Amino acid sequence: MSPEIVGIIGIVLLLSLFFLRMPVAFTMALVGFIGFAYLNGIQSAMAILAQDIYETLSSYPLSVIPMFILMGSFAFASGISERLYQTCYTWFGHIRGGLTVATVVACSGFSAISGSTAATAATMGKIALPEMKKYGYDDKLATGTVASAGTLGILIPPSTVLIVYGILTEESIGKLFVAGILPGLLLTLFFVITVILICWKNPQFGPPGPKTGFMEKIISLSGIIEAIILFILTIGGLFLGWFSPTQAGAIGAAGALMIGIVRRKLTFKKLFDSTRDGLRTACMVMFIITGATVFGHFLAISNIPFALAEWVGNLPIPPMAVMMVMIGIYFIGGFFMDSMALIVVTIPIFFPVVVKLGFDPIWFGVIIVLISEMGVITPPVGVNVFVIKGIAPDVPLEKIFRGIFPFLGALIFLLILIVLFPKIATLLPGLITY
Amino acid sequence: GGAQAKTIELKISNYFPPPSGQSKIMVQFIQELEARTGGQVKVKYFDGGSLLKAPATIKGVETGIADIGLSHIEYTAGRFPVMEACELPLGFATGWVANQIMNDFFNKFKPKEFDKFKILWWHANSPSVLITTKPVRNIEDLKGMIIRAPGVMGDIIQATGATAAPTPVSETYDAISKGVVNGVFTPFETLRTFKFAEVAKFVTVASPINTSYPFFIAMAKEKYDSLPADVKNILDTLSGQYRERMALMWNAIEFPGKNFGKEMGVEYIELSSEEEAKFQTAADKVVEDYVKKMIGNGFPEDEIRGWLKYLKERSAELLELQKFYQVKSTVGPSEVR
Amino acid sequence: MTFLDKFEKFNRKISMSMEWVGVAALFLMMIITTVDVIGAKVFLKPVFGALDIMAIAQLLAMSFAVSATLILGRHVQVEFFVMLLPDKAVAIIDCIVNALGFLLFVLIIWRLFAFGHDLNIDGEVSSTARIPLYPFAYGAAVACIPACLSYLYMFIDSIKKVIKK
Ligand code: NA
Numbered sequence: 001m002s003p004e005i006v007g008i009i010g011i012v013l014l015l016s017l018f019f020l021r022m023p024v025a026f027t028m029a030l031v032g033f034i035g036f037a038y039l040n041g042i043q044s045a046m047a048i049l050a051q052d053i054y055e056t057l058s059s060y061p062l063s064v065i066p067m068f069i070l071m072g073s074f075a076f077a078s079g080i081s082e083r084l085y086q087t088c089y090t091w092f093g094h095i096r097g098g099l100t101v102a103t104v105v106a107c108s109g110f111s112a113i114s115g116s117t118a119a120t121a122a123t124m125g126k127i128a129l130p131e132m133k134k135y136g137y138d139d140k141l142a143t144g145t146v147a148s149a150g151t152l153g154i155l156i157p158p159s160t161v162l163i164v165y166g167i168l169t170e171e172s173i174g175k176l177f178v179a180g181i182l183p184g185l186l187l188t189l190f191f192v193i194t195v196i197l198i199c200w201k202n203p204q205f206g207p208p209g210p211k212t213g214f215m216e217k218i219i220s221l222s223g224i225i226e227a228i229i230l231f232i233l234t235i236g237g238l239f240l241g242w243f244s245p246t247q248a249g250a251i252g253a254a255g256a257l258m259i260g261i262v263r264r265k266l267t268f269k270k271l272f273d274s275t276r277d278g279l280r281t282a283c284m285v286m287f288i289i290t291g292a293t294v295f296g297h298f299l300a301i302s303n304i305p306f307a308l309a310e311w312v313g314n315l316p317i318p319p320m321a322v323m324m325v326m327i328g329i330y331f332i333g334g335f336f337m338d339s340m341a342l343i344v345v346t347i348p349i350f351f352p353v354v355v356k357l358g359f360d361p362i363w364f365g366v367i368i369v370l371i372s373e374m375g376v377i378t379p380p381v382g383v384n385v386f387v388i389k390g391i392a393p394d395v396p397l398e399k400i401f402r403g404i405f406p407f408l409g410a411l412i413f414l415l416i417l418i419v420l421f422p423k424i425a426t427l428l429p430g431l432i433t434y
Numbered sequence: 435g436g437a438q439a440k441t442i443e444l445k446i447s448n449y450f451p452p453p454s455g456q457s458k459i460m461v462q463f464i465q466e467l468e469a470r471t472g473g474q475v476k477v478k479y480f481d482g483g484s485l486l487k488a489p490a491t492i493k494g495v496e497t498g499i500a501d502i503g504l505s506h507i508e509y510t511a512g513r514f515p516v517m518e519a520c521e522l523p524l525g526f527a528t529g530w531v532a533n534q535i536m537n538d539f540f541n542k543f544k545p546k547e548f549d550k551f552k553i554l555w556w557h558a559n560s561p562s563v564l565i566t567t568k569p570v571r572n573i574e575d576l577k578g579m580i581i582r583a584p585g586v587m588g589d590i591i592q593a594t595g596a597t598a599a600p601t602p603v604s605e606t607y608d609a610i611s612k613g614v615v616n617g618v619f620t621p622f623e624t625l626r627t628f629k630f631a632e633v634a635k636f637v638t639v640a641s642p643i644n645t646s647y648p649f650f651i652a653m654a655k656e657k658y659d660s661l662p663a664d665v666k667n668i669l670d671t672l673s674g675q676y677r678e679r680m681a682l683m684w685n686a687i688e689f690p691g692k693n694f695g696k697e698m699g700v701e702y703i704e705l706s707s708e709e710e711a712k713f714q715t716a717a718d719k720v721v722e723d724y725v726k727k728m729i730g731n732g733f734p735e736d737e738i739r740g741w742l743k744y745l746k747e748r749s750a751e752l753l754e755l756q757k758f759y760q761v762k763s764t765v766g767p768s769e770v771r
Numbered sequence: 772m773t774f775l776d777k778f779e780k781f782n783r784k785i786s787m788s789m790e791w792v793g794v795a796a797l798f799l800m801m802i803i804t805t806v807d808v809i810g811a812k813v814f815l816k817p818v819f820g821a822l823d824i825m826a827i828a829q830l831l832a833m834s835f836a837v838s839a840t841l842i843l844g845r846h847v848q849v850e851f852f853v854m855l856l857p858d859k860a861v862a863i864i865d866c867i868v869n870a871l872g873f874l875l876f877v878l879i880i881w882r883l884f885a886f887g888h889d890l891n892i893d894g895e896v897s898s899t900a901r902i903p904l905y906p907f908a909y910g911a912a913v914a915c916i917p918a919c920l921s922y923l924y925m926f927i928d929s930i931k932k933v934i935k936k
């Protein structure tokens with residue numbers, strides 16, 4: 001059997017076990033292990049299983065995820081998120097879907113702190129989901145929104161995906177970051193429009209609240225003070241160079257903890273319980289990333305990426321058509337692989353093709369990030385969807401997956417725009433003189 | 435039939451990104467290996483860490499995840515204590531010298547810690563320089579600065595009076611640009627490859643604290659022994675050639691890095707001999723700490739001092755050799771500039 | 772109470788107790804980073820080996836939580852397909868899946884012990900504080916044992932269900 005066939009059988013086995021209700025994290029690890037054993041021997045498969053578990057769980061760059069999740073847990077337990085959403089409701093509650101629009105904007109703001117989609121989705125999910133539920137918002141809309149808007153974490157800088165892309169391709173990370181800003185803002189806008197359209201078509205999804213008076217609005221503003229303090233602490237510290245994005249999560253968690261203590265909202269019991277709850281979410285996310293790593297290594301040695309690159313590189317069609325094929329491959333690859341694993345495996349193979357065809361590497365970086373964003377929400381392996389499922393255990397997984405589809409549409413729309421008008425990505429970096 | 439020998443598939447792992455000089459040379463090595471064996475050896479090549487990330491490489495080679503791997507010994511701190519002598523600040527003048535001396539040291543002392551491996555060849559980065567956001571004109575300027583430097587490099591940085599931070603390399607650019615760290619201790623090439631020149635505008639060369647990592651191209655001994663004699667022969671010959679080419683490569687990629695820095699307006703600072711002496715004191719401290727640590731590990735002091743003596747003498751000889759061959763470097767005495 | 776019930780109860784208790792080790796480790800991660808950041812920026816004295824401690828604490832936090840999260844059903848799984856099937860089929864499927872989960876965790880525990888053994892033999896230490904790494908690999912292996920036992924319990928339980936129906 002050729003390695004490519006083994007790779008495809010592996011994907012089929014993965015999907016089958018998913019449907020048989022095996023936890024996705026363990027399925028990916030198991031199928032990755034079996035496939036690796038078949039292709040490369042049982043000894044090396046056993047070695048890579050232990051190695052991937054140990055390395056992923058002890059990876060310092062990944063600590064951004066548990067730390068931001070902890071921040072979300074503390075913000076929830078301290079009532080920061082509750083008061084923030086009360087204020088939002090007072091201001092925008094009378095508009096259909098007003099809270100969801102506010103959530104998209106909040107995700108966009110939070111993206112400026114976090115470099116990771118999983119961290120953004122987990123933190124914002126913890127903060128926003130219970131509140132939207134309280135105000136009678138539809139589960140599918142609420143979970144779909146947070147899973148999708150969480151992806152902004154890697155388009156609006158800082159972004160771990162762009163850093164990895166920059167290192168793998170030796171492109172300027174600074175320029176890549178700047179290139180992400182305009183598309184990031186556009187995507188925020190498109191997500192907002194998506195929410196408004198959904199609520200316009202389905203009025204019961206984001207039921208409007210009572211109209212509030214001007215004075216009531218002004219008074220309610222006190223509710224966002226803590227959230228603003230927390231935001232200034234993390235983003236201010238980030239820009240003043242007190243700490244890195246990885247460290248910002250821990251500082252944010254400590255900040256939320258302090259606010260909870262000062263406001264006498266956090267008893268010892270609540271503190272322990274919320275840390276434990278954060279730990280459970282973080283554990284779930286980190287094991288998914290671990291499983292995805294093992295599975296990614298199996299796909300890497302399955303030769304599929306190489307075979308595809310060779311095929312694409314030799315296609316007798318114009319460069320733009322090749323680019324379309326490549327985008328299609330990334331889109332489909334994103335179904336099965338974690339975005340980071342996909343990029344690490346494929347960029348070394350595909351990037352030379354991109355350069356040879358004369359495309360702008362910075363522009364391609366933005367395209368890659370957009371497709372990665374799709375990958376973390378598309379079924380069957382959609383890490384952000386899994387994260388949201390972990391936070392909202394009572395919402396069925398397939399409901400969340402259905403919830404992301406309109407946002408996937410918005411992402412595809414932006415992708416088309418950037419392909420048609422590359423300036424959206426290249427305008428700002430072009431202004432940088434270095 | 436029968437004349438056609440069985441194809442041997444070798445998986446080669448390299449954590450460097452594809453556009454780097456290191457990766458380009460690996461690709462040439464692979465192409466030549468396949469060509470010279472007449473297709474008997476078929477290589478599956480994984481770069482950019484797509485199969486094994488840098489810290490996982492040596493174990494991955496040991497366990498057969500890959501057959502040949504490129505990485506350096508500091509990623510598995512403590513595992514290769516004897517070879518760690520080669521990353522001490524013993525003043526290897528240039529990248530070319532550092533590359534040669536790693537091989538010479540290994541061949542002379544044959545450390546037991548590599549018994550499971552066949553090291554095809556050693557190589558080394560050019561000496562690290564101080565790439566900073568504020569000028570370092572004397573050692574006192576380092577006080578209060580936070581410099582990204584992990585492991586032994588960090589010990590060296592601490593000894594100069596600065597504060598060392600082991601920031602992951604993927605976060606360093608961002609950390610410098612925001613001021614989380616005030617600089618980084620890496621070779622000139624990183625000005626371009628990691629784009630440090632965009633965010634740090636001063637470079638200080640302090641030759642007494644010159645250090646390089648011992649990089650290996652390693653194979654599991656068992657795997658190597660299992661190869662047919664003719665393939666072993668070809669592999670050995672190529673290893674000898676590529677050892678030299680890689681030394682020249684590491685040395686040569688410094689120039690585009692330095693030029694890129696110049697274009698970005700980076701100021702290059704050279705130290706006076708009095709200032710260099712102060713850095714020498716810092717370097718000596720790190721070397722003595724190593725000696726103490728190794729005595730603690732049960733090595734006789736004479737033996738350790740013997741390694742250090744060899745490294746110092748051999749590096750001086752190699753520098754003369756470099757002058758003779760007229761290989762030019764970005765650092766080192768004026769004759770080799 | 773049958774032996775199987777006692778086994779399950781005991782296992783649950785162990786998992787929940789172990790989880791507190793994870794809670795402590797996660798909390799430590801936050802404290803270490805905060806102290807490190809303040810120390811580095813205000814006093815130019817970062818916590819020595821802060822990143823090493825973060826990595827180790829994270830390994831412990833995640834591994835010591837895995838058993839509890841498994842028992843509590845916090846690991847994401849796809850429900851809708853199985854829900855469409857008759858009970859008998861579901862019981863058989865659960866049998867297979869739980870057996871696979873059990874085997875996977877046997878493998879994970881065994882290999883993590885082997886990994887720790889190698890780290891010990893090779894003398895590997897963390898990059899800055901030079902902390903020996905093998906005890907933490909052993910710790911992660913031990914932390915996975917209740918998860919393995921849970922799968923064993925669920926496997927036996929699902930066999931019982933197949934037989935009953
Ligand atoms: Na971001």
Ligand code: NA
Pocket residue numbers: 334335336337374375376377378379380381382383
């Ligand atoms: Na996906």
